[in-house]
Amino acid sequence: MASGVAAGSGFLYARNGALLAAALAYPFLFRQSFPQDLAIKIFLFGGLASAWNVLGGFAGQVSLGNAIFFGVGAYAAAVVQTQWGWTPWAGMLLGMAASAGIGALIGYPCFRLKGHYFAMATLAIGEVISTLFMNWQWVGGAVGVYIPLRDDTWKYFQFGTTKLPYYYVMLAFLVSALLLSAALLRSRMGYYFRAIREDQDAARSLGVPARRYKLAAMGISAALTSAGGSLYAQYVLFIDPHSVFPMMLSIQVVLIAILGGVGTLWGPVVGAMVLIPLSEFTRIYIGGTGSGLDLIAYGLLIIVISVIQPRGVLGFFRKAGAA
Amino acid sequence: MSFLTVGGVTKRFGGLSANDDISFEVAQGEIVGLIGPNGAGKSTLFSCIAGYHPVTSGTIDFDGKRISGLPPETICRAGVARTFQIVHVFKEMSVLENVMVGAFLSTSSRREAEAHARAVLDRVGLSGKAEAFARSLTVSEQKRVQLARALATRPKLLLLDEVMAGLTPQETAEAVGLVRSFRGDGITMVIVEHVMEVVMPISDRVVVLDYGKKIAEGAPEEIVRNELVIKAYLGEKRGAKH
The missing domain is CATH 1.10.8 (Helicase, Ruva Protein; domain 3)
Structure with a gap:
């Protein structure tokens, strides 16, 4: 069951309200750049992992290619500015539509594959698309895209003097992903997604058009991931194929969701709150030696968590196998 | 008026004919038992009716519509629900x-x-x-x-695949009562069981399969006296001695 159903809805509203209030107040308590940047990354990756979770966690179709949609979203936001002078918000919507379409194109043939083969197909397609962008001169090829710098503006979503707008927009991105996930879990579509994940043959015997629902899950996951990519592009203001199509990003969102608690509403958020600081702090304290020791420590900690609690961090708060 | 019509259904897996030219009809409101020794092709036939296996040849019609060739979800939406022999x-x-x-x-x-x-x-x-x-x-x-x-x-038609296997006698009696009560809701049923004692009392009619072929069809009391059926269940020699 979804987390804390037994706790009663009054408690849930109070808890979620308190969490939101804390998130809103945070940048006023931590005014330095680093803690704000850390929170922005947690929100971004929490949202991306939630987006992956719709397809991989709820519907059980493990994608190792979500960087495709992240990259498409980032490029859409950037390229509409450099080529046509549009606002990145329009690029974000365009990217979401394009990503949902690409997701459907990938899903249509790949959903014939089951289990590991679907994951492998998405991994391979991710690499192909990364290479395509590397050689596509109109979008900057291997050089990438510099988004033209401006004074602080909402229209072009650029802020050089403060991180606060980025902070709140990323928070809104995460909250939207969570609200969408919560609404999905309570809807017929959410039940159908989980039924497909648990046993596709049985789901179809109950009238669930499995293929259509998997495509829907793919579309939702892709569009949401793409929105995160657009926001990221505006945050860093420079993108190239290496920074927005890395295979590592595809794997990282899966890691975050699984480590937090796959298929649960809060798992991706908890995973991001554990993994992102872990990655940042190991980089700060033991990175820079050139030895890759930070990545070794990071990997080791991931192994330790998954050995202690294979059901994800959220599993610590739940009775094993209880009704 | 036939509700479900299985018309000359053949299902081949490679060289093996799991179902070989099987035909029978089920009327609305009827309970039909589908029996046969292990490997007779009962579950395969269910999977063909429910759309899991495309038939090699033959047709299946339900409630005036051709359902053979349709995917499982569409067949379910037409009013056919099934259970699985192996739990899913x-x-x-x-x-x-x-x-x-x-x-x-x-x-x-x-x-x-x-x-x-x-x-x-x-x-x-x-x-x-x-x-x-x-x-x-x-x-x-x-x-x-x-x-x-x-x-x-x-559902309008329920395909039950060995729902009573492995039950205690007490549980079996309850399950039989339950299945009978579904008929009161106007649900037509085809029941696969290989335990004769379970099928005989519930079924209006029984269809018997052996090695993928239909070898008998009739009222339960006729079926238990049918020589071919006795042979299929007890073996050739034992049947011959009777």
Whole structure:
């Protein structure tokens, strides 16, 4: 069951309200750049992992290619500015539509594959698309895209003097992903997604058009991931194929969701709150030696968590196998 | 007037004919038992009717529509629900949620689906387990979850594949009573069991398969005296001595 159903809805509203209030107040308590940047990354990756979770966690179709949609979203936001002078918000919507379409194109043939083969197909397609962008001169090829710098503006979503707008927009991105996930879990579509994940043959015997629902899950996951990519592009203001199509990003969102608690509403958020600081702090304290020791420590900690609690961090708060 | 018509259905897997030119009809409201020794092709025939296996040749019509060649979800939407011989429950979902997936066929409202699912669970005697994870149930309980789930789609035709296998005599008696009660709701049923003692008392008619072929069809009391059936079940020599 979804987390804390037994706790009663009054408690849930109070808890979620308190969490939101804390998130809103945070940048006023931590005014330095680093803690704000850390929170922005947690929100971004929490949202991306939630987006992956719709397809991989709820519907059980493990994608190792979500960087495709992240990259498409980032490029859409950037390229509409450099080529046509549009606002990145329009690029974000365009990217979401394009990503949902690409997701459907990938899903249509790949959903014939089951289990590991679907994951492998998405991994391979991710690499192909990364290479395509590397050689596509109109979008900057291997050089990438510099988004033209401006004074602080909402229209072009650029802020050089403060991180606060980025902070709140990323928070809104995460909250939207969570609200969408919560609404999905309570809807017929959410039940159908989980039924497909648990046993596709049985789901179809109950009238669930499995293929259509998997495509829907793919579309939702892709569009949401793409929105995160657009926001990221505006945050860093420079993108190239290496920074927005890395295979590592595809794997990282899966890691975050699984480590937090796959298929649960809060798992991706908890995973991001554990993994992102872990990655940042190991980089700060033991990175820079050139030895890759930070990545070794990071990997080791991931192994330790998954050995202690294979059901994800959220599993610590739940009775094993209880009704 | 025939409700379900199986017309010359053949299903080949490579060189093996699991179903060989099988024909029979089921009238609305009837309970038909489908029996035969292990490997006779009963479950394969169910899978063909439910759309899991495309038939190699032959046709299947239901309620005036050709259903052979349609995918399982479409056949379910036409009013045919099935259970699986090997349990296929949604393990990481609660019993209630399992049944709600079936109930969602006729409504998109979560509240209505839950109310309908609870009513069905009550009917099959699983109310007490509604909140338990399906994986925590015994196999015979899981079979009842499958039955409830199929029932929740409000089927016109129910295909029951060995729902009573492995039950105690007490449980079997309850299950027989339950299946009989479905007839009162106007549900037509085809029941696969290889335990004769279970099928005979419930069925109006019995179809017997052996090595993929239909070897007999008739009222239960005729079937138990049929020589071919006795041979199929007891073997050639034993049959000859009788």
